Amino acid sequence: MMTQSLITVTRGGATAQITLALLAVAALVLAGLPWLSGIGGSGRAVALLVYILLAVMWNALAGFAGLVSIGQTLFFGVAAYITIRLADAGVDPYVAILLAIAAGALLGWITSLFMLSLSGGEFAIGMWVLSSLAHLCVNLDPLIQGETGTSLIALNAYALETRSAWTLWLALAVTVAVLAALVVLLRSRTGAAITAIRDDEIGSRSIGVDVIRTKRIVFVLAATGTAAAGALWLASNTTFQPRAYFGVQWTAYMLFMVLVGGLGRIEGALIGALLFFVIETLFGAFGAWYLVGLGAVAVGFALFLPNGIWGWIGPRLPGEAIPTGYLITEINKTSREEN
């Protein structure tokens, strides 16, 4: 008697196909909202997409690169500010948004050159210092007039219905593009390096993973996505008050979404964003109590369920929902060998 192992390596499976189908339906429904529900619905949909961007990007940073930042508002606020500035200079607001996203990527790359040498708490608060610095500098701009702020008046060139639909479609396109970029990144060689760093940074360095380069790729992607969220938030709300964009409450939202959904998994960030959206819709009017509740739930998850909701659901599904790894199946075949 001899036992032979046949190993098959696959990616995805039924769970992944169902997830993809669900996401595609969700995207189609969102794209159709301007006809289905009008302006109000489109505005809420943009909010949901912004939360998804923020959650997925912050999760990529904390969950994949091990970098907790409490200053991602740097990219969120600066992108909104650049959009305002470009539109004020006569650039079409939608072109301004795209340019602001590109500027966010550039800012991310420049920041990464020095910030990534920091780690842990120093990185976390160093990012916050950068965000505060940007906030102060934006306040100095006479166009913004300190905390008074201004509006993206250039959007008035478009009819209300047109622009709410365009903003939604742009938000949807950006979100899908960023998500796709992240999945492609995680499936690449760099993705394997990211997983190695997440599991054991020193060990991965010893097997030749370029830790700084890998972290930089994730950091720049996170900066780009977060900048997109800021520019889109501006397009949807039209007013720009610095405090509303650089405020620490955004970090609290990101923390909540990622911790509750599940740190280190894209699915977790998506669930966290969706949950946050629902909670915000239902309880947002409660003001400070609502924030107390968010904080308490986030701390509770951090202490008692550090892998979040997806950490509970994920392992119970057959296969990965958003497959980034490989599925290795072993089939034991018993055969009688003849001498």
Place this chain on the structure above:
Amino acid sequence: MMGLVISAALLGGYYAILATGLAFMYSVMNIINLAHGALIVLAAYGLYVLGTQGIALPVGIVVMSVAMFAFGMLLHKTVLSRASGGGELLPLLATFGIAIILDNLMFQTFGADNLSLAPFVGDLSWASFELPGDIFVGQLSVYILVAALIIIALIETLMRRTDLGRRIQATSQDRATASLLGINTGRTAAIATGIALATGVFAATAMGLRSAWGPYSGSAQLLFAFEAVVIGGIGSMWRVLIGAMILAFAQSIGAAIHPQGFLIGGHLTFLIVVFYRLPTWRNAIAKFRQARVQA
């Protein structure tokens, strides 16, 4: 000019008192307590409430120190001990969450009004010493600087000269070995957290007397404290004092250059110090020096 130097040095005293508890917790427990600022504001509300009940501020400080010490032990037992077992990220996430909870709870309880402890100390908040050369120095800021020096000296003595200090150090350096020697490491770490929070009461007193504060003042205090700690560097508590002084001078110079330059000056100095410490920069500077010597 002399006036600027003196006022900056006194402001440095305030930052030192803000930063002590944060530095203490970082050096003995490797936890960056992102709730540090919110806890200081919490203590300030405690002092305010006691003050409105007619309790003299010095008595209030003693009462609040005991209360915050107890709260620190509780915080360690319920949150920090659990969080610090889960890697580097969890304490950051958990303490940030606590800061959000505290900020908003205080907003709900006390409202958005800015408060001050100054009414409880008579004319101390505007009394001043006169120095030769017609320079007037606020008495309060002098007392704050003296208090900072005393607190830092006390913590240094505690850590280097007492059994408790040695046990705290042993627990922070090698928990397993500390237990083998009979040290109750959980309790020791809880006591250290209690001490850190109790020093926050003095920071709260200083903050409450010198400025108006509200429920969300904590994050600004945390940022100042953290900048002072990083600029000074980890090691002795006296380095915190140096860091606080540098931060205060940078801010004062910034304010002298531009009306809005106060905070910007501090942030820029923080970033310069951080960049200077980066290994790549160090190497580059060393190479540059070598090249000059050879030339």
Place this chain on the structure above:
Amino acid sequence: MSTLLAQNMSATHGQLTAVHNVSLSLEPGEMLFLVGANGAGKTTLLRTIAGDHVQGSGEIMLSGVDISDRPAHLRARAGLALVPEGRRLFPDMTVRENLMLGASTSREGPWSVAAIFEAFPNLAKLDRAMAGKLSGGEQQAVAIGRALMGDPVAIMLDEVSLGLSPAAVDLAYGALRKTRDMGLALLVVEQDLNRAIREADQIIVMCEGRVALRVRPQDTTVAALAAASFGQVAA
């Protein structure tokens, strides 16, 4: 009554069983040597008895008191000391500070910093020296001294002579013999089989987590111990 009685000790590292059903007993003033190849489970056994290795089971009685369910620091306070492998001193503290930490058990007894300096005369002049700057022999002396400062009734020592000069080993064993004469029970992990036969009251040879041989030193030879270490039963 035994000073230290450990029965049916088992311990795992994850899914790997490192110690399997080992029992031992020590009378006051007795020195038990634990020998065996690397990876035989000696260190894990000591750490399990001390409460430093959590994935373990077994019954531990210290002077007739059951301490099986106590955490490490309460076992130390009950009078059980471990001098760990690699000594694990606090390198940034002075010799005196390291020794004083040993008194954290709050037990009554004959040991004080002065008494330690009497037992290890070479440490007296290093009183204020940083522990991290000492030689291996000096560090081992501080580690033993630190354990004694807690006034234990039983002391376990892991790899006493590892990395030490022969003179330093002699000095360490000289001090250990004195403590044995004072009535302490000593459980010693040692690689040097000659030393074991010379000093021990009992010898246990461990192999792959189990007791391979339990013997009195007068009834055995170095060759027999070595054979047992590698799983060969002596004829």
